[in-house]
Amino acid sequence: MISFKLPNFFNNTSLNTLKDRMGIDMHTYGDFGDSQYQGARVQIESIGVEIESISDITPLDDYTLTFKGERVVLYIRDVNDWGDKEKLPKFHVAHCSTLQSMFGHGKKRRYVASQNESDTFHLNFINGKSVRKIEHSLNICKNCLEILRWNDYSKSWSYDKKNQCVSHFQIKDFFSKYPKALIGKDGYSNKNSPLNQYSSNWSQISHQYKSSQKWICEQCNVNLINNKRLLHTHHINSQKNENNYSNLMALCVYCHAHQPMHDHMHNSPDMSKDIKEVLDVRKRQGIN
Numbered sequence: 249m250i251s252f253k254l255p256n257f258f259n260n261t262s263l264n265t266l267k268d269r270m271g272i273d274m275h276t277y278g279d280f281g282d283s284q285y286q287g288a289r290v291q292i293e294s295i296g297v298e299i300e301s302i303s304d305i306t307p308l309d310d311y312t313l314t315f316k317g318e319r320v321v322l323y324i325r326d327v328n329d330w331g332d333k334e335k336l337p338k339f340h341v342a343h344c345s346t347l348q349s350m351f352g353h354g355k356k357r358r359y360v361a362s363q364n365e366s367d368t369f370h371l372n373f374i375n376g377k378s379v380r381k382i383e384h385s386l387n388i389c390k391n392c393l394e395i396l397r398w399n400d401y402s403k404s405w406s407y408d409k410k411n412q413c414v415s416h417f418q419i420k421d422f423f424s425k426y427p428k429a430l431i432g433k434d435g436y437s438n439k440n441s442p443l444n445q446y447s448s449n450w451s452q453i454s455h456q457y458k459s460s461q462k463w464i465c466e467q468c469n470v471n472l473i474n475n476k477r478l479l480h481t482h483h484i485n486s487q488k489n490e491n492n493y494s495n496l497m498a499l500c501v502y503c504h505a506h507q508p509m510h511d512h513m514h515n516s517p518d519m520s521k522d523i524k525e526v527l528d529v530r531k532r533q534g535i536n
Contacts, residue, residue, distance in 0.1 A: 292318075295370045296362035298325070302350075305361065307343035311395050312426050313361075319428050320361040321419060322347070323386060329375035336386055339369065341422050344391035363428050365420040388417045400512040409515075421508060425486045446488045453491050454481040458498045465500040470530045472500060478526045480504045500526045 291297055292315075299305060299315070305322060306314045313322055323339035340347055362369070373380040393401040393413060401413050447453070458481055463473040472479040482497045482504050483490065501522045505513035513519045530536075 292320070292361065293363045296323075296325075296360035296364065299359040299361055302359060305359070308430075310426070311342040311344070313341065313343060313347075314430065315361040317430055318363070319423070319426055319430065320363055321422075322359055322361055323369055324358060325360045325370065326358045326372045326374055329373040329378075329380065336384070338389035338392075339386045340389050340392050341419075341426075342389075342392040342395050344389055344395045346389055346391045363423070365418075365423060367419055387414050390414060393417070400515075416511070424508070447491060450488075450491070457481050457493060457496050460493075461498040464498065465503055466497050467499055467503040468530065468535055470500050470526065470533055470535050472526070472529065475526070475529055478522055478529070482507060500530075502526045502530070 297315070299322075304315060305320075308314060308319075312319050314320065321339055321341055324337040327337060328335070338346075360370075367385060368383045369386050371382060371384050373382060373384075390401075390410060392398075393410075394403060398417070399413055401410070403410075405413075458476070458479050462471075463476060463479055464471050465479060478501050480499050480501055482499045484495050484497055487495070499507070501513075501519065504510060505519065505523060514523075
């Protein structure tokens, strides 16, 4: 057994001088717990954390997945190296029918929880006894898109349209709509947060807000006082239940349709008609 005596850091002149230059009080010291937490934070936001038991993953009422109190993306790290991209596993963001089946049958896989927003995953490509550790892209599970109704995703869509939704999916957009932290600045947690749906008096709130903006689009400045139905009220953070004015914007249907994660608006025949109409109004008002 080796023993050695550590210096008295409280009286270490060099250390205290450095802390003073950094603006840190000489009596302030971190602890090992802080280092552990920061290490775990770096890991889950980079290579991810291996899940020892699938029971460590807790689905929320909105179907998103949580690990140790935060939302995560879930994927399988170990894959057979067959050189066939079609055989690669899908990553999951929701407690979809695929995961429910796997959970229910108790299938043991090396799942990894991640908050990495780079859209690439750390995988082990296994071929016999050979293991290649590489970063590789994966596709989102279509059943996850359906259960979340992501951009109005539907099984009834055509094959090409569904694949387009898959290819356009980005993890950073998911975490923008479903924040990693379950406790926000307003004190809400996964236990008491309101559902992400329009409040019962939304029509009144929306009308009052657009009226406060004099029925002018806050992005392109088109005046729709005579075409009020072409002006929408947009939730900036995508949370439909947060109706404070700082989270609202009055947008013409054209500007609204071009907001992030609003591609579905272009797929509606009625909405396409409204977009054409508002473009005509903009043209008459000299707005490009």
